[in-house]
Amino acid sequence: MATLTDDIRTSAAQFREFGACERPPRDEDPALIARIRAQVDRWGERLVILAHHYQRKEVVPFGNFIGDSYYLSKMAAQQEKAEHIVFCGVHFMAESARILCRPEQHVYLPNLRAGCPMADMADDVQVDDAWEWLGGFLDTETVIPVSYMNSAANLKAFTGANGGLICTSSNADKAFAWAFERGEKVFFFPDEHLGTNTANKMGIARDRRAIYDPLHAPDDPGPYERAQVILWKGFCHVHTNFTVAHIESARRDYPGIKIVVHPECTEDVVNAADACGSTAFIDKYVKAQPAGSIIAIGTEINLTSRLADEHPDKTIFELSGQNCPLCVNMFRTTLEDLASCLEHLGDRGHDKQIFVRPDVARDAKLALNRMLELK
Ligand code: SF4
Structure with missing residues (x-):
């Protein structure tokens, strides 16, 4: 099917x-x-x-x-x-x-x-099930839900009712910090990659993270008891198109190139890029590069294409080359x-x-x- x-x-x-x-x-x-x-x-x-x-x-x-x-x-x-x-x-x-x-x-x-396929990767029934399961061995009063803006209104309501907040890719680190002032663990949904990249930025150790896969609900509470952040297994099909091989190829072909990507990209891509941030960040990053710069961008094609039009003094192209990072929605x-x-x-x-x-x-x-x- x-x-x-x-x-x-x-x-x-x-x-x-x-x-x-x-x-x-x-x-x-x-x-x-x-x-x-x-x-x-x-x-x-x-x-x-x-x-x-x-x-x-x-x-x-x-x-x-x-x-x-x-x-x-x-x-x-x-x-x-x-x-x-x-x-x-x-x-x-x-x-x-x-x-x-x-x-x-x-x-x-x-x-x-x-719509947004990533937002559809978490629904209210799945999140309620996860919360109930976590509540079987954790005091959920100490778990603060942080929901990505890319989520349905009823999940934002779940987050608000349980003492949590919304974040975007512009402020996920601030939202995590806010949550840690009020609880011991963050329950973040639905983007695993933004969650992972934020945890890396905040220096949260790898063994203090646990992935929650709603399609294969876990049965061992151990990793979730130890975790500081519990990350929903969701992703953006546009941003997970980019790979480290694309970055290596761009660096080989264009020595001195700058590579900027969005934090919905996978962790290895973010780590291999020169900079990472929201679309507003990418916009500012491109503006700040001097004339003559060569810049590859790992985000949705329409923004990249518009930035290329707006900066004719710079060479700007999309990082993946052939993979069509288009958000059809x-x-x-x-x-x-x-x-x-x-x-x-x-x-x-x-x-x-x-x-x-x-x-x-x-x-x-x-x-x-x-x-x-x-x-
Ligand atoms: S690019 Fe499209 S699919 Fe990806 S998170 Fe944004 S709206 Fe959703």
Whole structure:
């Protein structure tokens, strides 16, 4: 039976076949652009569009705010005048914006099929099962859940209700430090690799980490009793594409090259790179390199491709060469989706509007606000 991961890899392979990876297709249909501009003018300050760095190149310029999920969640929480917040990103991002903004504001995701396979690798039943199992031999009062932003609202609510907080790839180390001030162990989900790279950054010994695989629930409590961090076995199929062989090959071909990767990459890739950080970090890192630099980037292809366009004085390319690090979900949102979403703002029963159950939103907001208050 084909798994979710098989489906994703098949989609990526199809993209590779028609050459989309070298030059992600760009739809610059003037009629669509005019339809979007007309709606932007019509709504003025009553509309805010948030655009994630991985969105299609033609969608990004319509963002009032462009950034990573940390920055965009902060912006969502700060919009005083907006009646309508349109999130060009994936589902968990729009849900987070819904949770953080005021009840009378409306939040939309222009393409409802834009999910995050990594976020789907942990669901509420699995996390409840894991928590119950851990509770069989640990005092869960001393275990602080830390949930990656890439998780469903009900998992953020679980985290908030159990004294934990949300993190993004910008602040995972600060979130872990916050948790260790309040408990003895961190239970982190759903990205094993961000968790591992954060544990490395914080100097947490290897034998004080345990991986929890929801598909093969463990039966030996020993490693979990000893662990300081318990890491969910989830991953991002885009970032786990990059390998140390790609880095070695880039260094061989381009002596002096700088390599920057995202912390959802595997530990060996992060260790072999020159720098590692969130998409906001990668953006700043590229800007800070002098003209003439050669830079390979280990993250989603649309950001890499946009950075290459923005810095013609530098040679910038994606690290894997042929592996197509495309997030097909981020790629789902088209100009047509955005235009159609905007043209129906204010309609009763708008079919792209995002809702979160009030009790779920209340607990999830606790966890999100703890992140936003991190110093
Ligand atoms: S790049 Fe990876 S983590 Fe980010 S939305 Fe896509 S699948 Fe999810």
